[in-house]
Amino acid sequence: xxxxxxxxxxxxxxxxxxxxxxxxxxxxxxxxxxxxxxxxxxxxxxxxxxxxxxxxxxxxxxxxxxxxxxxxxxxxxxxxxxxxxxxxxxxxxxxxxxxxxxxxxxxxxxxxxxxxxxxxxxxxxxxxxxxxxxxxxxxxxxxxx
Numbered sequence: 001x002x003x004x005x006x007x008x009x010x011x012x013x014x015x016x017x018x019x020x021x022x023x024x025x026x027x028x029x030x031x032x033x034x035x036x037x038x039x040x041x042x043x044x045x046x047x048x049x050x051x052x053x054x055x056x057x058x059x060x061x062x063x064x065x066x067x068x069x070x071x072x073x074x075x076x077x078x079x080x081x082x083x084x085x086x087x088x089x090x091x092x093x094x095x096x097x098x099x100x101x102x103x104x105x106x107x108x109x110x111x112x113x114x115x116x117x118x119x120x121x122x123x124x125x126x127x128x129x130x131x132x133x134x135x136x137x138x139x140x141x142x143x144x145x
Contacts, residue, residue, distance in 0.1 A: 006113050009051035009059075009086070011079050016041040019068060020075045024056035047083050049090070051114040058119045062127060078130050085122040086114040 007026035012035060014020070021043075025031050028048050036043050059082065066073055073079060090112035098105045 005053040006050065007053065008048045009056050009083075009114060010048040011046040011083065012043050013046045013075060014039060014041045014043055014072075018075045019072045020046065020079055021072050022056070022060065022063070022079055023071055024051065024053055046080075049083060049087060049114055050110075050112065051086070052116060054116040055086075055114050055119040058116055059123055062119075062123045066130075078126065081130075082123065082126055085126065086118055089118040089122065090114055 005026075007024055008028045009022070009024055010028040010031070012021040012023070012032060021035065023031060028045065032043055032045065060071065063073065063078075066078065068074055091109060094105065094108040094112045097103070097108050102108060
């Protein structure tokens with residue numbers, strides 16, 4: 001039986017570069033110090049959500065055309081929308097479990113993990129919508145509204 005590695009999917013932002021890094025780590029707090037060493041700009045965590053490694057790998061593969069350098073992407077709202085949609089998926093599952101009497105709501109929310117299936121469900125539509133907006137010259141940040 002295959003073990004699914006869980007940890008955190010995170011976004012680190014470099015405000016001066018107008019760029020964000022998408023990554024995965026069991027303990028994301030250990031990731032920012034090495035990144036700061038090679039970057040003269042301040043870096044800060046924007047968001048972290050519990051996720052599986054295979055979800056992160058799928059997302060990285062699908063977003064590769066948008067990458068400005070490996071795991072770095074323009075800070076145009078695309079990753080924020082992606083995280084919102086992944087959080088919606090996990091929140092919906094926690095709500096369903098709560099309504100079935102599976103436990104305390106906050107505990108259920110904290111236990112939920114964004115999965116490969118979640119990523120596969122939300123990423124294609126986000127990419128499609130993003131591409132349409134870019135082609136039309138509309139600001140991508142408006143997608144998040």
